[in-house]
Amino acid sequence: MKRTTLLSAIALASLVTVSACGGGAGADGAAPAAEETTAAAEAAPAAEATPAAEATPAAADAAAAGATAGFAGMTTDVKAGEKVFALCKSCHVLEEGVNRVGPSLYNVVGRKSGSVAGYSYSEANKNSGVTWTTDVLFKYLEDPKGFMPGTKMAFPGIKDAQDRANLVAYLESTKK
Numbered sequence: 742m743k744r745t746t747l748l749s750a751i752a753l754a755s756l757v758t759v760s761a762c763g764g765g766a767g768a769d770g771a772a773p774a775a776e777e778t779t780a781a782a783e784a785a786p787a788a789e790a791t792p793a794a795e796a797t798p799a800a801a802d803a804a805a806a807g808a809t810a811g812f813a814g815m816t817t818d819v820k821a822g823e824k825v826f827a828l829c830k831s832c833h834v835l836e837e838g839v840n841r842v843g844p845s846l847y848n849v850v851g852r853k854s855g856s857v858a859g860y861s862y863s864e865a866n867k868n869s870g871v872t873w874t875t876d877v878l879f880k881y882l883e884d885p886k887g888f889m890p891g892t893k894m895a896f897p898g899i900k901d902a903q904d905r906a907n908l909v910a911y912l913e914s915t916k917k
């Protein structure tokens with residue numbers, strides 16, 4: 742989703758530049774084009790940053806620590822995590838037994854991978870042998886396809902460690 746926004750921002754910037762330069766293409770036209778693209782590329786990460794991650798230097802430290810210490814090293818905010826879950830809602834719900842594009846995430850924390858009845862998993866997910874602990878979810882959600890090659894979950898991942906930790910804390914809080 743974020744990637745799409747970034748790409749369209751770049752595409753838009755290039756379009757604007759092309760029309761602004763009109764027929765005067767050449768060495769002069771090239772420089773502004775490069776600048777515009779860079780500006781667009783810089784704007785996107787800024788837009789992605791969450792208040793939680795920016796809030797305090799302490800939060801930034803926690804995020805940095807998360808890179809090495811994993812989920813356990815993070816300070817989390819369940820309410821903020823509930824908002825991050827919006828990224829999953831197009832494919833997952835938390836209700837028991839309700840499978841959409843992806844399997845139900847009811848009680849997902851502590852669940853064995855590929856274990857939801859009636860959901861047609863990929864071989865990769867079904868046979869991964871993974872248990873979805875908070876720590877495993879924290880790693881998986883950074884880069885699902887990197888963590889589990891062959892998964893059919895079409896989701897690029899959440900790069901921001903604080904967002905990811907908040908989301909995992911939220912999922913854990915929904916456990917019944």
Ligand code: HEC
Pocket residue numbers: 826828829830831832833842843844846849853854855856857861862863864865866867873882891892893894895896899908
């Ligand atoms: C575009 C749809 C889509 C989005 C968005 C998505 N998922 Fe998935 N997810 C899937 C699909 C499809 C699978 C099944 C993967 C397979 O069988 O290979 C899956 C599988 C999973 C699994 C493994 C479940 C199990 O029972 O083994 C977890 C955990 C998961 N997703 C969490 C999330 C979370 C958390 C988010 C939000 C950050 C998310 N997903 C976003 C489609 C999606």
